[in-house]
Amino acid sequence: MKKVLFLLIVLPHLLFSQSKNDNADQEVEQTFFHKPQFYFYISHHINKGEHFLADGHKPDFFGGGIQINFIKYHNVKFGLGWEYHEYNVTDKSTIGNINSSFYHAAFAKFQYQWDILKRWSIEPYLGLGATRIQQRYINSARDDFYGMNFYAGGNFTFKLTKYLSVFTGINYNNIRFNINTNSNWKDYFNKVNQIQMQFGIILTVDGNKGL
Amino acid sequence: MKKIFFFALGLLCLNCTTIQYDVSTRLVFEGQVNDRQGNPISNNDIEAWIKNASDIDLIGFTTTNSDGHFELVIPSPKNETDFEITVKGNSIYRGKKYINIYRTDFQDYYFNVGEITLLELEDISELRITLNQTNQENTITDIQVSGVLADQTIWVNPVQEEYPEHYHDSYYKQVAKNQALNLLYEVRNNTSGQTNQFNEIINVGSDDTTPYVINY
16 A cells, blocks of 8 residues: 555656756746646445436445546646446336446536645536446346436645645536436436545646646 | 357357347336225235247336335337236235237337236135037037136237137136126037027136036
8 A cells, every 4th residue: 555655656756757847937827738637536426316326226335537637728627537337226116127237427527726725726617428327137238328417516636746636526417318218207217416526636747836 | 160150159049039128218017906805905026027039038026015006117128029017926816917018008108007906815716617518519619707807817919819719518717706707608500600699697606616507
């Protein structure tokens, strides 16, 4: 564990030391960045309400995701990401004799980086994405269905070093699926509201401003 | 090489017969399970089965709620169109199967099985009709019994018999006790070709068997 922590802290320095900018004035004036920022995180899903994920499933305690921010203009960042979470079916009367469902989402997010202290930042964001629910039924065969999702949330980040930060985040996720079913069951399958929580690290190639 | 070829062919065939599902389409079954007096039967197991020529899947199951009501939602099979709903029996009630439910029976992805009456095992009598041929030129061509029946298989879409049914010696039916059944049968005279219909009432008592005789 110590080795992993050591690598996480030292590796970004070794990797990105070439991109270090010694001219502090130039750093302040620069408004457009194209060097990426990588988010690696574990996530926790909280589903509430009358929909198939809340009523018929139980999510694994942790899922995971990545996000790459590759455009930054002033303090507004744009990034793309992917996340994954596994669910176990708990109500076979509404879901069918299916063992597991797998949540995949690809998304794009606009984030605003608000540096409240030298090392602390808040990043509110809005995002859009596409969700795929893959279901594994009898004989391990699989099939899937798709939806569109909208994110609104924020991260709370702490800059550990010039290149490494840790963050925790929370967001609301609204998903609209397109399941063909009886009109009484459409909302159950097609309208999902969930809260997602994340905890992870951020590797900033260009270096954290001010450190 | 031959072995590999046949192994691959076998795998391919296995894949062909496995039932595949379209999880983006969900079909809904609904029904109400009561006893003979109309009281709801709660916590009764309900199963949905899908089958093709060589495979059968239990694709969904539930139990009735305290009102005897159930709703069961399943993913739609991609190719199969033949569904079966099994209302399981237990040590008190005799179960039922609703078979030959076709995809075309669904309206707005919904099929209502309706009211399902389960009879208590102790409330079932076996109707034994003896077919006593008194005229050698006569043949029974049809027998229908209506009333409270204890059939275990309900054909939602009856299959057309390829050959006409023949009635000889006896006819058996599981029915509820303590009722008056309506018996309808047809007798054809093979010489004249004339067919006559007869309608009779059978009173079923509380015995486990109910004998009856048709003289034709």
